Amino acid sequence: MPIKSYxxxxxxxxxxxxxxxxxxxxxxxxxPADNREVVVLVTDSDFEKDDEQFLExxxxxxxxxxxxxxxxxxx
Amino acid sequence: xxxxxxxxxxxxxxxxxxxxxxxxxxSAATTMLPNVTFAGVEKLSGNDKLTWKKSPCRFCGVGCxxxxxxxNGKAVAVKGDPDCPxxxxxxxxxxxxxxxxxxxxxxxxxxxxxxxxxxxxxxxxEALDVVANKMKETIDKHGKDAVAxxxxxxxxxxxxxxxxxxxxxxxxTNNIEANARLCMxxxxxxxxxxxxxxxxxxxYEDIDHADVFVLWGxxxxxxxxxxxxxxLDQRLKRKSxxxxxCTRTTRTSLSADKSILFTPQGDLALANAICYxxxxxxxxxxxxxxxHCVFKRGKTNIGYGLEDKFQFxxxxxxxxxxxxxxxxxxxxxxxxxxxxxxxxxDIKYLAQLYADxxxxxxxxxxxxxxxxxxxxxxxxxxxxIHLLTGKISTPGNSPFSLTGQPSACGTVRExxxxxxxxxxxxxxxxxxxKFAAEIWNVPVEKIPAKPTFHTVEMFRALDRGEIKxxxxxxxxxxxxxxxxxxxxxxxxxxxxxIVVSDVYPTPTTDVADVILPSAMxxxxxxxxxxxxxxxxxxxxxxxxxxxxxSDTWQIIEVAKRMGYGSLFPWTKGNHIEEIWKEYTRFHDGxxxxxxxxxxxxxxxxxxxxxxxxxxxxxxYHAKYDPAAKGDSFDFYGKPGGKAWIWxxxxxxxxxxxxxxxxYWLCTGRVVxxxxxxxxxxxxxxxxxxxxxxxxxxxxxxxxxxxIRTGDKxxxxxxxxxxxxxxxxxxxxxxxxxxxxxxxFDEGFLINxxxxxxxxxxxxxxxxxxxxxxxxxx
Numbered sequence: 001m002p003i004k005s006y007x008x009x010x011x012x013x014x015x016x017x018x019x020x021x022x023x024x025x026x027x028x029x030x031x032p033a034d035n036r037e038v039v040v041l042v043t044d045s046d047f048e049k050d051d052e053q054f055l056e057x058x059x060x061x062x063x064x065x066x067x068x069x070x071x072x073x074x075x
Numbered sequence: 076x077x078x079x080x081x082x083x084x085x086x087x088x089x090x091x092x093x094x095x096x097x098x099x100x101x102s103a104a105t106t107m108l109p110n111v112t113f114a115g116v117e118k119l120s121g122n123d124k125l126t127w128k129k130s131p132c133r134f135c136g137v138g139c140x141x142x143x144x145x146x147n148g149k150a151v152a153v154k155g156d157p158d159c160p161x162x163x164x165x166x167x168x169x170x171x172x173x174x175x176x177x178x179x180x181x182x183x184x185x186x187x188x189x190x191x192x193x194x195x196x197x198x199x200x201e202a203l204d205v206v207a208n209k210m211k212e213t214i215d216k217h218g219k220d221a222v223a224x225x226x227x228x229x230x231x232x233x234x235x236x237x238x239x240x241x242x243x244x245x246x247x248t249n250n251i252e253a254n255a256r257l258c259m260x261x262x263x264x265x266x267x268x269x270x271x272x273x274x275x276x277x278x279y280e281d282i283d284h285a286d287v288f289v290l291w292g293x294x295x296x297x298x299x300x301x302x303x304x305x306x307l308d309q310r311l312k313r314k315s316x317x318x319x320x321c322t323r324t325t326r327t328s329l330s331a332d333k334s335i336l337f338t339p340q341g342d343l344a345l346a347n348a349i350c351y352x353x354x355x356x357x358x359x360x361x362x363x364x365x366x367h368c369v370f371k372r373g374k375t376n377i378g379y380g381l382e383d384k385f386q387f388x389x390x391x392x393x394x395x396x397x398x399x400x401x402x403x404x405x406x407x408x409x410x411x412x413x414x415x416x417x418x419x420x421d422i423k424y425l426a427q428l429y430a431d432x433x434x435x436x437x438x439x440x441x442x443x444x445x446x447x448x449x450x451x452x453x454x455x456x457x458x459x460i461h462l463l464t465g466k467i468s469t470p471g472n473s474p475f476s477l478t479g480q481p482s483a484c485g486t487v488r489e490x491x492x493x494x495x496x497x498x499x500x501x502x503x504x505x506x507x508x509k510f511a512a513e514i515w516n517v518p519v520e521k522i523p524a525k526p527t528f529h530t531v532e533m534f535r536a537l538d539r540g541e542i543k544x545x546x547x548x549x550x551x552x553x554x555x556x557x558x559x560x561x562x563x564x565x566x567x568x569x570x571x572x573i574v575v576s577d578v579y580p581t582p583t584t585d586v587a588d589v590i591l592p593s594a595m596x597x598x599x600x601x602x603x604x605x606x607x608x609x610x611x612x613x614x615x616x617x618x619x620x621x622x623x624x625s626d627t628w629q630i631i632e633v634a635k636r637m638g639y640g641s642l643f644p645w646t647k648g649n650h651i652e653e654i655w656k657e658y659t660r661f662h663d664g665x666x667x668x669x670x671x672x673x674x675x676x677x678x679x680x681x682x683x684x685x686x687x688x689x690x691x692x693x694x695y696h697a698k699y700d701p702a703a704k705g706d707s708f709d710f711y712g713k714p715g716g717k718a719w720i721w722x723x724x725x726x727x728x729x730x731x732x733x734x735x736x737x738y739w740l741c742t743g744r745v746v747x748x749x750x751x752x753x754x755x756x757x758x759x760x761x762x763x764x765x766x767x768x769x770x771x772x773x774x775x776x777x778x779x780x781x782i783r784t785g786d787k788x789x790x791x792x793x794x795x796x797x798x799x800x801x802x803x804x805x806x807x808x809x810x811x812x813x814x815x816x817x818x819f820d821e822g823f824l825i826n827x828x829x830x831x832x833x834x835x836x837x838x839x840x841x842x843x844x845x846x847x848x849x850x851x852x
Contacts, residue, residue: 003089005096007104031097033104034164036111040100042093070100073092 014063112164130613136478138605150174159679179757183592184621207636223250227550228480231601235486245639255487256530260839265454271712277473284471285437292443297746341415346456348411352426363465379729387835435471451836452723485604495526498661529838538565558831599625612675736846752819768820787852795827
């Protein structure tokens with residue numbers, strides 16, 4: 001049951017759209033910065049497989065410029 | 076006592092890990108993006124039910140405002156306080172994780188008494204009885220100067236006030252010192268000798284106005300990361316220039332526009348060379364100097380304090396501009412370059428930056444200049460540059476001495492928890508003693524007129540046996556004292572009695588006879604005072620764990636037991652407010668007036684002097700400072716309102732590398748850990764980031780000795796030796812012939828190697844320079 005946090009850097013002007021798409025996922029909490037185009041994403045997946053799938057979805061979002069994995073806990 | 080560095084929490088483990096994950100990501104974001112804020116953090120992990128309360132950060136002297144998230148009687152989250160002008164919502168990695176330091180598994184929660192060599196849990200009442208009885212017994216047998224108190228720049232203002240009142244007005248001894256002697260004393264004597272009053276003339280708002288930042292031996296990126304992010308922000312917005320003057324390449328060097336290496340102790344020559352250039356190129360602001368400065372010379376060849384009972388008193392003599400100019404002929408760029416290792420071109424470049432009439436210049440410094448056997452001198456010399464150019468006491472023109480601890484200024488310097496100080500003035504001044512005696516309602520004869528021991532000498536007196544009883548609060552001298560073995564052996568001598576108030580076991584509690592568990596930070600009410608004269612109040616947000624008690628109340632309880640209860644006629648409920656009211660009577664004037672208790676409770680810190688509801692951002696200029704007379708500058712701490720420009724020469728360090736000990740050793744901190752690591756090493760994220768100390772080596776030196784990162788390296792000084800892992804070409808990179816070791820790790824006591832020499836004026840020890848051998852272990 002991994003818990004992970006990421007920094008998501010959307011492309012310029014795409015932050016709102018990225019937040020909207022992220023907020024559709026379960027087990028995922030998002031925290032946009034107030035003054036920069038960066039979003040903190042915390043995922044709490046039941047299974048490793050779900051976590052991997054979610055990461056693939058993130059990678060396929062063309063509005064995201066860069067994703068940084070910051071921390072990961074296997075619980 | 077076995078110690079482990081990890082924490083536990085009783086909240087949901089998953090929620091805790093999610094909070095940790097979020098906090099780590101926020102920390103990473105704030106490192107990458109200066110001033111980024113996440114005000115919605117409370118919505119994470121069901122934290123919308125949190126109650127948020129303001130507090131200054133527990134750790135460094137920057138004084139960042141935090142908002143502490145409270146839930147079910149626990150502190151569970153932290154975010155930067157957007158209303159605090161210090162950090163404007165930003166925190167560093169220590170600040171974001173600060174509340175985790177409350178919940179270490181081995182937190183001291185019960186008083187401990189050593190009986191027959193073993194620790195026994197006792198009640199707080201019994202422990203306080205033992206402390207009071209032992210203190211009384213020692214005074215009866217050996218006199219009042221046989222007992223001592225050693226505190227900290229992490230004492231809250233009420234802690235320090237209660238301690239100094241207890242010792243000076245109760246017992247009647249000046250045997251009180253604090254660890255700020257080890258970090259800020261040279262800054263104080265620098266201010267006092269140049270301006271006659273302590274603490275900076277400017278404030279952090281100078282950062283928003285300055286065009287040039289010159290960092291004198293100050294690794295701000297790691298030691299003052301939030302302020303450094305403000306510098307970087309100004310560089311992005313206004314193309315300000317950051318100059319890093321350093322003895323080793325650090326993260327600050329990598330972020331600076333220009334990094335200039337100087338040889339250890341070479342700063343004395345470099346500063347004089349800049350003055351030489353200012354004068355010889357006609358760049359002096361003559362009008363400012365004529366109207367607002369005088370010139371002085373002091374004693375030279377002043378020694379290093381290596382002998383017990385070393386005495387020194389400087390004797391200023393009058394000088395003038397011509398004499399100062401002649402003095403500087405020994406510091407032409409060519410001559411100075413040979414002493415400091417800085418190229419002639421770079422010396423001239425620095426002088427031009429300071430001189431440029433279109434540039435506002437801010438100098439910043441901290442331990443590199445203060446922990447220096449000529450610490451007072453180099454402080455004076457930086458002021459000399461600003462005074463010669465008239466770049467001072469106006470927005471953006473600011474020589475700014477940074478502090479290391481959250482209340483080194485607020486408590487130690489302003490309350491006066493040093494042997495020679497009172498809350499206002501010094502013990503040697505009869506008027507100051509009378510003023511204190513009047514407020515404390517004691518006969519003036521009660522307050523001794525003669526200072527006793529500064530910190531190094533206090534521990535020497537403990538070793539010699541002149542001090543038999545020492546009460547240590549909120550500090551860890553058995554990690555932080557230089558030439559440590561001598562002072563640990565002294566503390567362990569048979570007829571010494573050591574009381575330690577702390578929140579975790581440390582090497583200092585290891586030498587204790589009684590351990591008092593302290594209420595930590597937001598488990599009690601208090602105030603800190605940061606580097607920029609900002610007083611910051613925090614309320615009691617949590618119940619103390621176990622039998623923990625605030626340091627203030629511990630002192631009051633012992634004082635009552637010893638018959639000094641009339642000095643502390645307050646209740647547990649009102650004593651902080653009453654202490655504040657009494658203490659601020661000492662500063663009741665336009666040069667140091669402080670905000671009321673009620674105002675401090677409302678705001679995220681208030682700068683003093685605080686007059687008619689207005690903060691004083693720049694002292695010594697009539698436009699900004701209500702205490703300044705006339706229509707421009709008035710350095711009213713000195714006679715005639717004139718600041719002193721000092722002729723201070725280059726003199727070598729007390730111990731320089733030679734054939735037997737060919738390397739310089741420098742010590743310091745890392746961003747992840749606070750001081751001796753007793754709190755931050757119990758925060759998993761910080762502990763895992765830097766789990767142990769290491770020795771940084773120059774790449775070429777390491778190659779010559781066939782040393783790689785992780786290899787064991789032995790360091791030997793004339794005082795001790797230590798084996799620790801190598802770090803080559805990693806975070807910091809010393810020049811050839813130098814090594815660096817951080818001091819946060821009690822597992823690698825680097826201060827067993829450092830030298831207990833000190834600045835004869837400030838009595839602050841040298842932690843940045845001594846000579847060692849280096850070999851592969």
